[in-house]
Amino acid sequence: MTPWREAWRRFRRHKLAYGSLFVLAFMILAVTFGPLIWAVPINEIDFTARLQGPSWAHPMGTDDLGQDLLSRMLYGGRISIAVGLAAMAVAIIVGVIIGAIAGISRGSVDAALMWLTDLFLALPQLPLLVLVIYLFRDTLKEIAGPEFGVFVLIVVVIGAFRWMPVARLVRAQFFSLREKEFVEAARALGASTPRQVVRHILPNSLGPVIVAGTIDVAAAIIAESTLSFLGLGFPPDIPTWGRLLFDAKDYLDIAVHWALFPGAAIFLAVLTINYIGDGLRDALDPRKVM
Amino acid sequence: MSQYLLRRLLIALPSLLGISVVLFVVLALAPGDPFEELATNPNIPPEVRENIRIAFGLDDPIYIRYFRWLTAMLQGDWGFSFASRINVDDLILQRVGVTLLIIGSSQIVALAIALPVGVYAAARPYSIFDQIANTLAFIGFSLPPFFTGLLLILLFSIQLDWLPFVYRADIEATGWAFYWEHIKQAIMPVLVLGIFQGASWTRYVRSAVLDMIRLEYVTTARAKGLRERGVIIKHVVRNAMIPVVTLVALQMPAVFGGAIITEQIFRIPGIGSLLITAVLANDTPVIMAVTFVFAILVILFNLLADIIYGWLDPRITYR
Numbered sequence: 001m002t003p004w005r006e007a008w009r010r011f012r013r014h015k016l017a018y019g020s021l022f023v024l025a026f027m028i029l030a031v032t033f034g035p036l037i038w039a040v041p042i043n044e045i046d047f048t049a050r051l052q053g054p055s056w057a058h059p060m061g062t063d064d065l066g067q068d069l070l071s072r073m074l075y076g077g078r079i080s081i082a083v084g085l086a087a088m089a090v091a092i093i094v095g096v097i098i099g100a101i102a103g104i105s106r107g108s109v110d111a112a113l114m115w116l117t118d119l120f121l122a123l124p125q126l127p128l129l130v131l132v133i134y135l136f137r138d139t140l141k142e143i144a145g146p147e148f149g150v151f152v153l154i155v156v157v158i159g160a161f162r163w164m165p166v167a168r169l170v171r172a173q174f175f176s177l178r179e180k181e182f183v184e185a186a187r188a189l190g191a192s193t194p195r196q197v198v199r200h201i202l203p204n205s206l207g208p209v210i211v212a213g214t215i216d217v218a219a220a221i222i223a224e225s226t227l228s229f230l231g232l233g234f235p236p237d238i239p240t241w242g243r244l245l246f247d248a249k250d251y252l253d254i255a256v257h258w259a260l261f262p263g264a265a266i267f268l269a270v271l272t273i274n275y276i277g278d279g280l281r282d283a284l285d286p287r288k289v290m
Numbered sequence: 291m292s293q294y295l296l297r298r299l300l301i302a303l304p305s306l307l308g309i310s311v312v313l314f315v316v317l318a319l320a321p322g323d324p325f326e327e328l329a330t331n332p333n334i335p336p337e338v339r340e341n342i343r344i345a346f347g348l349d350d351p352i353y354i355r356y357f358r359w360l361t362a363m364l365q366g367d368w369g370f371s372f373a374s375r376i377n378v379d380d381l382i383l384q385r386v387g388v389t390l391l392i393i394g395s396s397q398i399v400a401l402a403i404a405l406p407v408g409v410y411a412a413a414r415p416y417s418i419f420d421q422i423a424n425t426l427a428f429i430g431f432s433l434p435p436f437f438t439g440l441l442l443i444l445l446f447s448i449q450l451d452w453l454p455f456v457y458r459a460d461i462e463a464t465g466w467a468f469y470w471e472h473i474k475q476a477i478m479p480v481l482v483l484g485i486f487q488g489a490s491w492t493r494y495v496r497s498a499v500l501d502m503i504r505l506e507y508v509t510t511a512r513a514k515g516l517r518e519r520g521v522i523i524k525h526v527v528r529n530a531m532i533p534v535v536t537l538v539a540l541q542m543p544a545v546f547g548g549a550i551i552t553e554q555i556f557r558i559p560g561i562g563s564l565l566i567t568a569v570l571a572n573d574t575p576v577i578m579a580v581t582f583v584f585a586i587l588v589i590l591f592n593l594l595a596d597i598i599y600g601w602l603d604p605r606i607t608y609r
Contacts, residue, residue, distance in 0.1 A: 119308045121540060122592065124584035126547030127565055131581050132316055134569045222434045226547070229436045230554060230566055242436075249440055249555070253448050263437040271432035278428075 017279020103174025430489025
């Protein structure tokens, strides 16, 4: 049995994680293909249907301009999930590179990189996120357009504040792995340091990184929604889940559905991703007795 | 102890300097002029504007500007708010108290949830209580604070009409009524932060206690015939708290992030909502100062965690 099959077998034992996988897969399919099936435009204004509750014409109701919330939710979900995945990729790439360099080179390089990691861990993240977006938003909008520019900015900034746990994990893994016999054997056979790292050490240190990466997706979705909720994320005409909540919060007493659907979507996405991370942690830890 | 404290304070200084460098670099790299407010004001003629730039030294090399900014910050000269027309340090002093009050009480609430639940769940691993606590913890830290806030407003302010959802600094009542009004309006913000923190701490406490409870010294204590209660509280929990304190200290930046959102939802006049207002009003000196204050607070709380650490683990003091 290959290690991946074994991990999959162990993952399926974690009932909640296994179930979460299906819920999350459904959400991703819905936001990917949903707009093709439910082809109502996200910005079709209809003042005769303002702030309506769920009905057959509008399964999730409408907002204060009579725009259909289901199509806005599906569109926003694309952005929220894409931001989560892209920010996770940034965090993992930066974290693995820094962790690997620190882990393979001893002495001052390691010490300097770990000081940098600790410094980033002590930074007040949300205030800095807000500050960076405030300072750079307009320039990037001009360069790359309002939607893509803000997307790149948010992904890079969230990623830049999430790499530290990954770097620490990778470094710790490298410290124990580089002394193991199989790496020593590779070294004795004349493998260069990059080859030792890429072929032997890195693949064996990926387990905890995968778990951390999964949880980073959830953290990035929350971070993006938070920025949008503060009115600092995507422009108002692009409905992300956080932005929908931000717009809905002033109508809480007369249009509850408007806030509940996007809030529940964020919650469900984050909850399922956290459960999948928990399941992966169990599945990828060979010491854990099931 | 005092020597340990002094050493910790000295270690905190470089991180504070590092954070100030990061902040300043971000501001220096930013496109456009941070003092645009003066630059775009039509009442100021171009030659005066140029004189202002020279007077403030905006065309000097970046490291000179950094040192000038740093010395000004250290001397308590934090600049002048464009929007509020008062000194930034006065503005922050007016507001930092509420923020600390809300954060402090929410941490106490979080601790009051996490400690008993986590310890009890770990003492009976995989029992029904453990499973329910685990599920609730997962739900608790998957609920983003802004959504919890809206749900609480929906339930307690709109449906039940028990609690006010706008935080007011000017309450007219006196005596007991005054305190009661203050407590009432603080309940929801404190709960929002407390639930989020409490949920993740519960998991830390549980796994730390679970790691400790398997060790041999615990078996020894039980074999001596000590009561289970005493074993758990005196022998296990104290040692289990050491890794928990580290994790809690690492979470401090997230707590301050949560505080910003909470203040924004409930319109609490703290420094978090000040930051958002300042960003929306392009009030650069206030933004810089508030971010720096948040950095100082994070480091102060880390310091506090280290002191608790030294108290929990006497070996650390002599290192």
